[in-house]
Amino acid sequence: MTQGNRKARRAWAAARKRHIRPGHVYIAEIQHDPDCMIYSTERTCTCNPTRILKDDRGRELARVENAGFYDPLEMAEVMP
C-alpha cells in the first residue's frame, strides 16, 4: 500500500496550478511501474508513479516523485 508522501502530493498540485493554464498545451507524463494495475482491465493505479509535467515542446516543467497512487481526476480538475 502506497499513500505516497504528502509533501510530494502538494508539490505536484502546486506544479499543476503554476504551469497549467487554459489555452496552453501541456503534457502530463505519468511513469507507472510495469506491473501497475493501470495496465490491467481494472485501470487502477497501484504503484507510486513519477509524475512529469512538460510543455508542448517536451521541456520538463516539473517532476514529482513519491506522490502515491495516480488518480486520473488529479489531472481532470485542472483541465480548462
Ligand SMILES: [Zn+2]
Ligand atoms: Zn501506477
